[in-house]
Amino acid sequence: MPRNASETSSPLRFTVGYLFFTGLFVLLTLILLFFMEHGENSAVTGTAGANSPIMPCIVLDAGHGGEDGGAVGVDGLLEKTVNLKVAQMLQDMFRLAGIPVVMTRTEDKMLNDPDAAVSGKRKMTDLRSRLKLVQGTPEGILVSIHMNSFSQAQYCGLQVYYSSNHENSVILAETVQKQVKTHLQPDNNRNIKPADSSIYLLAHCDRPAVLIECGFLSNPDECAKLGNDEYLGELSTVIFSAICHYLSPDGSMS
Numbered sequence: 001m002p003r004n005a006s007e008t009s010s011p012l013r014f015t016v017g018y019l020f021f022t023g024l025f026v027l028l029t030l031i032l033l034f035f036m037e038h039g040e041n042s043a044v045t046g047t048a049g050a051n052s053p054i055m056p057c058i059v060l061d062a063g064h065g066g067e068d069g070g071a072v073g074v075d076g077l078l079e080k081t082v083n084l085k086v087a088q089m090l091q092d093m094f095r096l097a098g099i100p101v102v103m104t105r106t107e108d109k110m111l112n113d114p115d116a117a118v119s120g121k122r123k124m125t126d127l128r129s130r131l132k133l134v135q136g137t138p139e140g141i142l143v144s145i146h147m148n149s150f151s152q153a154q155y156c157g158l159q160v161y162y163s164s165n166h167e168n169s170v171i172l173a174e175t176v177q178k179q180v181k182t183h184l185q186p187d188n189n190r191n192i193k194p195a196d197s198s199i200y201l202l203a204h205c206d207r208p209a210v211l212i213e214c215g216f217l218s219n220p221d222e223c224a225k226l227g228n229d230e231y232l233g234e235l236s237t238v239i240f241s242a243i244c245h246y247l248s249p250d251g252s253m254s
């Protein structure tokens with residue numbers, strides 16, 4: 001069933017352990033209370049008035065969609081499908097925490113110009129639509145979700161790319177990368193990377209913006225994990241936690 005940002009209720013799609021999630025939620029509540037009280041000092045808030053901070057809005061971008069399946073896993077798993085699952089899990093968590101969230105897509109489709117005749121043109125108009133949504137979202141923070149792939153199967157692990165157009169992007173990227181190493185992938189020694197011009201959204205977005213390559217579909221073990229909803233719930237929870245750390249008043253709680 002199609003989903004959109006205006007829906008108010010939906011079944012939760014993540015299956016993380018109850019204790020872990022409860023502990024996390026208590027932490028988030030404390031962060032949010034502090035954020036609401038001291039939001040005017042936060043690097044990611046604006047000031048509409050002396051004590052009326054503007055809440056940031058997380059723009060969740062599930063990469064690819066429709067005719068653009070993205071990377072293909074060793075077992076046939078499509079990147080576009082995993083991207084959307086993770087984005088929807090994150091959407092649920094942000095809603096629960098009362099943090100504004102917008103999705104670039106909630107269905108298996110591209111956001112392209114329907115009149116574009118060739119594939120390359122459709123892909124470009126799709127990316128432009130996503131960029132327009134981010135740029136048009138007040139206090140928007142872009143979190144683009146993707147899965148990686150490489151010709152050699154041994155490579156694995158999450159890696160975050162960031163936009164060089166906004167100074168906060170690198171802070172957000174570092175926070176996500178660090179939280180994942182601490183709580184999900186202790187052997188992950190990857191470093192964050194600045195996006196080059198090949199990552200259109202990050203190259204053109206002037207908001208805080210990161211693209212998270214959540215794992216390698218070309219690695220059999222990691223591909224199996226990315227096909228498992230329970231693992232995706234854990235992955236989404238850690239990403240959510242990292243973004244909440246970033247949103248804390250000085251972004252330094254991580």
Ligand SMILES: [Zn+2]
Nearest residue numbers: 063070146147
């Ligand atoms: Zn991708």
